[in-house]
Amino acid sequence: MPRPLKVTYGDQKPPYSYISLTAMAIMHSPHKMLPLSEIYRFIMDKFPYYRNNMQKWQNSLRHNLSFNDCFIKVPRNISKAGKGSYWTLHPKALGMFENGSLLRRRKRFRVKQLEKDLINSDLAAISAYSAAAAQINSTDPHAEWNLTNDNDYRTSTLKQKQYYVEPATVPLGVTDLVDSIPVRPKRAFTIESLIAPETSSGMARSAVHDARSIAQAAHRKQVFLNTSSRCVEAIPDVGSTTANLAQSNFNQLMTAHHQTHLPLITHYLYNPQHTLNTMYIYQHKQLHDLRNHFNGSLSIF
């Protein structure tokens, strides 16, 4: 769990860009995604400077959210409460400040239009799932999954939520899939940790982790093959590329994944390093509901 920022700047303008501030807010949140109002709140809580001239800097911040590819807008149909979407970081944008400066990045983070389109189609699909699930069942049997009122970075911890429903209530195989999602090594989004270079032992470990990930991905693939007929049909399209994905051939991944029409799930199947776990969980709940409702047939795909 990210440790709280202890440095205060009083009335001084903190030496962070809006992008940094926003990323900090997101990374400190329990689900690594926040609605706009919570981003505001984080910044104002941590940096008194931003308790003034709110119209001005909030306008700037919104500009940054829209303008920069590193921020992804995640639809919020999971519950009707609240307005606006959630904002999260593009998984590949985490190295944005690797030069150590939180004021100015070495290079703007950009994604190609193709990838943007693919992400957007994912998100649209999530919306569709959410809408369908909401229609199916307005009284949510798994309300504890809702993100509503659970954005508070001050009180929440990651362990507080049982993200995974009890095994008995989950279709066989899917639990395995979810449980095997690798937990990202924790790295607090603080000045110190961002400036600090990766240790050599950390590098070595990540190589090991990489190798293990490939095996895990293969296992997950098998599990998933066993759980969804649609997947059986879809996966052959991408089977030949899976071995290479640890080399992070992301375009290949995205293309393959797009063909499967299984938004985000394939991110995890084939890219164990993927960091949008909150999005996955979000999606998974919808899948779960739909799976139950359609009694396994999942014609919605």
Add this chain to the structure above:
DNA sequence: AATTGTTTAACCTTGG
């Protein structure tokens, strides 16, 4: 009506 999001455009700042 207020909030949220998108876009354009000018200006300022910084690193190379």
Add this chain to the structure above:
DNA sequence: CCAAGGTTAAACAATT
């Protein structure tokens, strides 16, 4: 210096 990154302003659409 200058190109790229960052800030600010502003108009406007969309959503609730």
